[in-house]
Amino acid sequence: MRGRLRVYLGAAPGVGKTYAMLAEGRRARERGRDVVVGFVETHGRPRTAALLEGMEIVPRKTIVHRGAAFTELDVAAVIARRPKVALIDELAHTNVPGSERVKRWQDIDEILDAGINVVTTVNIQHLESVNDVVQEITGVPQRETVPDEVVRRADQIELVDMSPEALRRRMVHGNVYAPEKVSAALSNYFRVGNLTALRELALLWVTGKVDDQLDRYRAEHGITTTWETRERVVVALTGGPEGDTLVRRASRIAARTKGADLLAVHVTSSDGLVASDPASLARQRALVESLGGSYHQVVGDDIPRALLDFARGVNATQLVLGASRRGRFAQILSRGVGLETTALSGSIDVHLVTHEEVKRGRRRPERARAALTRKRRVAGWIVAVAGMPALTAALWPFRDVISLPSEILLFLCLVVVVALIGGMLPAIATAVGGSLLLNWFFTRPTGRLTIADPDNLLALIVFVLVAVAVSTIVDVAARRTRQAARAGADAEVLSTLAGHVLRGEAALPSLLARLRETFGLDSVTLLERVGEPTPDDKSEPGAWRIVAVSGSAPCTAPAAADTDVVIGDELVLAARGRLLDAGDRRVLEAFAAEAAVALRQERLEEEAERARPLAEADRMRTALLAAVSHDLRTPLSAARASVESLRNREITWTDEDREELLATADESLARLGRLVENLLDMSRLQAGVLGLSLQPIALEEVVPRAIDDLGPLRGRVRSDVSIELPEIVADAALLERVLVNLISNAVRYSPPAHQVLVTGSRQDDMVEIRVVDHGPGIPPEDRERVLLPFQRLGDRDNGTGVGLGLALARGLTEAMGGTLTPEETPGGGLTMIVSMPVHFETSTS
Secondary structure, eight states: OOOOEEEEEESSTTSSHHHHHHHHHHHHHHTTOOEEEEEOOOTTOHHHHHTTTTOEEOOOEEEEETTEEEEEOOHHHHHHHOOSEEEEOOTTOBOOTTSSSSBHHHHHHHHHHTTOEEEEEEEGGGBGGGHHHHHHHHSOOOOOOBOHHHHHTOSEEEEEOOOHHHHHHHHHTTSSSOHHHHHHHHHTTTOHHHHHHHHHHHHHHHHHHHHHHHHHHHHHTTOOSOOTTSOEEEEEEOSSTTHHHHHHHHHHHHHTSTTOEEEEEEEEOTTSOSOOOHHHHHHHHHHHHHTTOEEEEEEOSSHHHHHHHHHHHTTOSEEEEEOOOOOHHHHHHOOHHHHHHHHHOTTSEEEEEOOHHHHHOOOOOOOOOOSSOHHHHHHHHHHHHHHHHHHHHHHGGGTTTSOHHHHHHHHHHHHHHHHHHHOHHHHHHHHHHHHHHIIIIISSSTTSSOOSSHHHHHHHHHHHHHHHHHHHHHHHHHHHHHHHHHHHHHHHHHHHHHHHHHTTOOOHHHHHHHHHHHHTOSEEEEEEEOSOOOSSOTTOGGGEEEEEEEESSOOSSGGGOSEEEEOSSSEEEEEESSOOOHHHHHHHHHHHHHHHHHHHHHHHHHHHHHHHHHHHHHHHHHHHHHHIIIIIHHHHHHHHHHHHHHHOTTSOOOHHHHHHHHHHHHHHHHHHHHHHHHHHHHHHHHHTOOOOOOEEEOHHHHHHHHHHTTGGGGGGEEEEOOTTSOOEEEOHHHHHHHHHHHHHHHHHHSOTTSOEEEEEEEETTEEEEEEEOOSSOOOGGGTTGGGSTTOOTTOOOGGGOSSOHHHHHHHHHHHTTOEEEEEEOTTSSEEEEEEEEBOOOOOOO
16 A cells, blocks of 8 residues: 655745654654654754654665765665654755666655655745746746656645745744855845745645645545635626626626636537637637636537536636527527526526627527529429429329329429429429329319318328428538538638647738638738728728738728728728628638737737847846956955055064965955956957957967966866867967866866866867866756856855856857857766867968
């Protein structure tokens, strides 16, 4: 039997989830349960460590990686111990390379499979679904994540929460971090806004988990009645013009209850032949989503039951419907959707909302086009007119041999043939005419429209009824066939439109071109109103401008179009080439709605493009200010402190102390100079005014100078550059700056026991200079970002510089015609590859 999983979910680091887990473990132990500590990280917090006293702790296993020893959860030891409950901290933890499993949640899954209950902890920022949101809020990437499904499968989830102010007080009192780290933490990750956002994310996530548990419980116990645990308002849309009114009314109803959900639903028939207005539905869907709701579509032939099934499925508490537009006589025959839904609603409150369309009555559908073509209808009349006398003449010689029922059947066959060819009207005419011919020529007494035998009268009546029924069925079948073909064609067109959008081809010209090709039009034009229309003529040419067009002879105003679709107060889609029928117009309206969306997306992209340089400039300015306040101040403060110490006459300095202070001042000022030079060079690069002197240079001359510029760090660098390499085209001073930045960065992150290696090799027309380190490396997804200015991947150590080294190295390399590419070092680490063009001597004759 699999063990049970209990998760303490923290709204933010430091809220006390590990403390809560250990407290629960101690309580369970006091109740006599067998509890062990599999892995707990106290982070130096004394109150958390105090709870471990007296608890049985399973020894950790030691793993050696890159010469260093690390301890991890010993899964085998926990399973061998077989406790009732195991306390295991940090569910999202990534195990040290060399472990049996990559993630700790996989270790816990193994322990659960062994039948051991597990209590664990995780913070909201480590959940995969909100990881990017947390990074956007806090600016700090979270590299350790756990799939949401792992946490959702837990049998119990308990939220450990704390107000931002209380958490910050805990930090100030030293209950979370060491005192020297508190100030930086409070001003960065643990700002009130960040903590508030994390808290809301945690509450929303747990709310979703509670909803899932409630839905599962209701399904397992067959509960179909509504439990009003949370207000959910469902509005039913038909695609009619009253939909906007219903959506806004439902939104106001939902707004009266804070936190209520708004859902819109449209019920479509299962045969797909009764189509609603797609343009209206698209507009109403956009309205619902703009009001914070969600749109849904369900299939059902019984609309009231389909609406209520959906409402009960989402545990809705209120249902909003439009008042019926049906007349009084129709309401006598059928209660209508509104009254039927109200009668079956049970505990769901139903709101019947009146609207302007009620006064106009029910909209009559446009007269459907004839089911059969004109050619077939004419052929049917010809067969009817010619067939009746022909059949009569053929039967007349055998009137004494063939009985009346047989003659009726033959005439019935003629009716069926006429119905198949020409439809209902010719078939009914044939049935009536055939009954008269049968009465005159074949029913005794013949020659008169009288019938002596009542059985013959019944046979003729049955003949007429059967003939009418058969012709009606044939006509309905033909109409349905035509409607199905039309619905299939519309579905194919709309499917093409959907694929067009999904493939990202939503640019207006492409969309209009697809519309023109679909309907064989001369031109399709999207018009936008640019001024107020005149009272006399709202379509004057001067009041419109062409936004996009496909085809020749674009329309300059809606009045010039053969068919126009009003998308909104400001937009009209004008089509020229031929008049479109009602069915084609519905599809055209769907295209028009998508064209409006495409136009809105294009303009949003243009606004975003215009705002992007401003955002980038603001980011650069913010980063520069942070760099100046944190990084430039550090060497300046060190140099100033050294100089002030030397000027202090009250202290007698030894020669050794004096040399050390002077060296500190010299080193700090040199570092400050390098930072200022980097900033100036980066500004010259971005302004495009960096001076270059490209000349043939030998690589074996530049690399040693770059290594010598490192000063005391030069001993940690090994050069392996062959003198046989060809000359390259570069600026010697700038290339030296590039190598200094790359080598110093590699030395900074390499373990002390490993040297940084600089090598050179030729690849076709390029020479590659490789700076190889064996440090922690950079994940592939961050390699491009680390080459941007002021990017240090969350590293807040003031000693690491302003984050310009790699960005400046790439900028200088590209300015000289080369490339800078990061690559993973075999065995771990980072290799920076500088590729420079080979110098080819030009011969003269």
